[in-house]
Amino acid sequence: MNTRKTVGILLGLAGFCLPWLVTFPGLSFPGHVTLGVFLLAAAFWLTEPVPIYTTSMLVIFLEVLLLSAEGPLCQFVRPPVAQPEVIAPTQTFRLPAGAVTSAGEVFVVRPAGNFDKLKVEVVERRADVVEVRSPAVSASTPVLSRSDHWLARYSPASYRTFFASLADPIIILFLGGCLLADASVKYRLDRALTRLFLRPVGTNPKLIVLGLLVATGVLSAFMSNTATTAMMMTVVLPLLAGLDADDPLKVAVVLAIPIGANIGGIATPIGTPPNAIALAALTKQGLSVPFVKWVLMALPIVAVTLVLSWLVLLKLYRPRTRELKIELGGAFDRSPKAWGLYVVFGLTALLWFTENQHGISSNIIAFLPVVALPMFGIVGKKEIHALPWDVFWLMAGGISLGTAIKTTGLAEWMVGRVEWSALGGFAIMAGLALLSFLLANFLSHTVTVTLLAPIAVSVGAVAGTATGFDLTTALIAVAVASSYGMTLPISTPPHAIAMGSGVIQTQHLVTAGGLIGIVGMALVLVMTRFFWPLFSR
């Protein structure tokens, strides 16, 4: 066990215990518990003493144990109760002084174990007892003897809510996308499309670099960035055999793949997990962003940064050779099952892009490939087993953490510490996006957005009134900014694959990735200021 892991575990445990030992004024007891879970998860996600998806599973387990109505904490904590004492026949009762709030309310215990808040008439208030009159109180209905007890104010969610985060509609959307991508890999649709994209660019090395950026970007909008990079590397690396050992074109070609994949992932809700997490947070707030709306919001920045990447790569690594012949094998598969895939893929994409016309949520449409592909034998058990379940769990942990933070009042408490309205809407959104960009350079992009989405939503709850703050813009900015977090070789798995090719050096990645990442981030700020808020009007 190395130092980082040890520190991570200690930090996580300390963070988890802190709210049990220290009482923060203004924060409910369940809020304290949630804060502990949040601090534990943040420490574990940042330092990775255990794989990140297991941290998510732990989060869900802790929430079920400590926050759900059926969990041991809510089950076994016996609130202090008192039986009303009849002192007069006219429905007048004597209660302990703590049982009645200053507003004249008592909490009556129901057989199910929950409480009903009742307004009562206070007849007389003495030092230790209160006399009240109410038709709804009787000597056989116990009331909470301390009205400030946390159970009185907390209506815990069912444990089903926390478990259900794994079947959150956004995860289903992502599941549909993943299954389509896996089937495309199986029938080599990815390879055939690559060939289609690269055919028009001919043998001009400069145009080939652009073709690679666009082809990788388009594929990665529907497939995972990592899978796209892996496939494209097997296509482009053999092309480099004929080049001089020191031709800079090699570097440009190999860099075009991970950069194109990261940028392309921004384009659709299913392009990369951060998008789906941002979308899930928005949906929870009742703000729906249809598939096609996301694409319209994201496409301009994707197109501009792809072209900028092309210029940057050619400027930094000017090709020496005049001609690069590319001969790609791989025609379209014409077997009946492959045709089945084309039909299902086409139909799903068509329905996703016409959501405004038919009004059926893209989350529901995503279940079409999930049902149709296995049913027609286009994919089998092997592909179902090979789905990225770790990513689904990771997302589920983030979604359930968001739910807990909101329902326990932790959200309002956290952001209540800052004078948000003094900052102004754009400053808040820009700050969130910058934070996302910075974190994403060191952390997994998914973890970054998982941590920041609930914070953005909390800020939104308070700063909603600040001039120019728009929650949709804020969350999209956070998600998109994370995709530009590619300045370091460790930043993303596509970068790691590109480094593994042995063709490029760390300095190449830092120079090109850094430059493009920072330009992209600047564009995110421009979009946040001028473009994305237009969609909320």
Place this chain on the structure above:
Amino acid sequence: MKPIFILCIEDEPEVLEAVVRDLAPFEARFPIESASSVAEAREVVQDILSRGRLGLVICDHILPGEDGVSFLVSLHRDPRTAGTRKVLLTAQAGLSDTVKAVNQADLNHYLAKPWRREELHAVVRAQLTEFVLQHETDLYPYLTLLDAARLGERIRQQPLPADE
């Protein structure tokens, strides 16, 4: 990552030079060592194993002192070089020697002198691809030089690296 070496054993200097020259395209990824006798080859193998792995041996049969086939047999018996791909490049190996090489050294290819350059390239590419497929998990660095179709197929089967 430990480098994968190619070892060429040939007693005639001009022929050795020609083999090494023809293998030049592979040198970017696979360092090439040479020896002119079995005794020298054994020393070179020890040196290679201290720095990396022995991926491919291209060996003449008739050599001063010990012959090439018995050297290949001894390489095959050593667990550290049992997986090394073995190619006999010779004009004078008789049937019995060749049979011994196949049966006892698990000979992978027999290449007759004089060889054609393209032929040697194809044999070396196929053998190194086989070695890499059997002994390496990170295949991307070899896509440029070796059989990309076979390596690419394996990459498709492999699990992808961590989450995005």
